[in-house]
Amino acid sequence: MSLLWAVPPWAAASTIIPESTLQSVEKEYGNDARLRVFNWGILMEQDRDNPTITELVKMQHANDYFNQVRWLSDQEHWGQEDYWATPIETLATNGGDCEDYSIGKYFSLLKSAFDPAKLRITYVKSLTYNQAHMVLAYYQTPSAEPLILDNIKKEILPASKRPDLFPVYSFNGESIWLARDRGKKIKGSSQKSLPSWKKLNDRMLNLFQ
Numbered sequence: 001m002s003l004l005w006a007v008p009p010w011a012a013a014s015t016i017i018p019e020s021t022l023q024s025v026e027k028e029y030g031n032d033a034r035l036r037v038f039n040w041g042i043l044m045e046q047d048r049d050n051p052t053i054t055e056l057v058k059m060q061h062a063n064d065y066f067n068q069v070r071w072l073s074d075q076e077h078w079g080q081e082d083y084w085a086t087p088i089e090t091l092a093t094n095g096g097d098c099e100d101y102s103i104g105k106y107f108s109l110l111k112s113a114f115d116p117a118k119l120r121i122t123y124v125k126s127l128t129y130n131q132a133h134m135v136l137a138y139y140q141t142p143s144a145e146p147l148i149l150d151n152i153k154k155e156i157l158p159a160s161k162r163p164d165l166f167p168v169y170s171f172n173g174e175s176i177w178l179a180r181d182r183g184k185k186i187k188g189s190s191q192k193s194l195p196s197w198k199k200l201n202d203r204m205l206n207l208f209q
Helices: 019-029 031-049 055-067 074-078 087-093 098-111 195-204
Strands: 119-126 131-138 147-149 165-171 176-178
Touching: 019 031, 019 087, 031 055, 031 087, 031 098, 055 098, 055 147, 087 098, 098 119, 098 131, 131 165
Parallel strands: none
Antiparallel strands: 119 131, 119 165, 131 147, 165 176
16 A cells, blocks of 8 residues: 555545645645645545444554654654654654554544554564564453554564564553553553653644544
């Protein structure tokens, strides 16, 4: 699936991404950037409105779409040590790092009418690279083994098939969990506990209808 995949003739506008947002993207980053963001909106809209599309297919769409983005460190990309970009910033600039991929996939699925309780952005240690990493985890039920959406290994796999990842904590829109006690939430919201997550969500407020 190309970032610039052909838009069907009937797709005159996205009902998810406002025209004002697309115009801002085009003004700052150009027409290709607008098309990447626009096509993302169409993808989410089609997944949201088609009752025959399964959760796994929606996850595959989100995983594939954002995994095409080129990898860039925050320092190179934004001139900061750590910056959590919105999905629109990631697609408009066609660049991001592990948290940007995970965040993009998370919001893709939310906007595709996915149950948010099944999704957790998960901070892990990559044992292969001996460094911090971030992935998106899907839990069919709260106690189920999660499926992992990742930009390093692009195939969606059960966590047991990813021994290269050591989980540390996970979070979603409201809650945060420690890996050693997955079933128990930490007191306090994820937005209070994770300042970068709160800043990101604050910037997201005006990007969607």
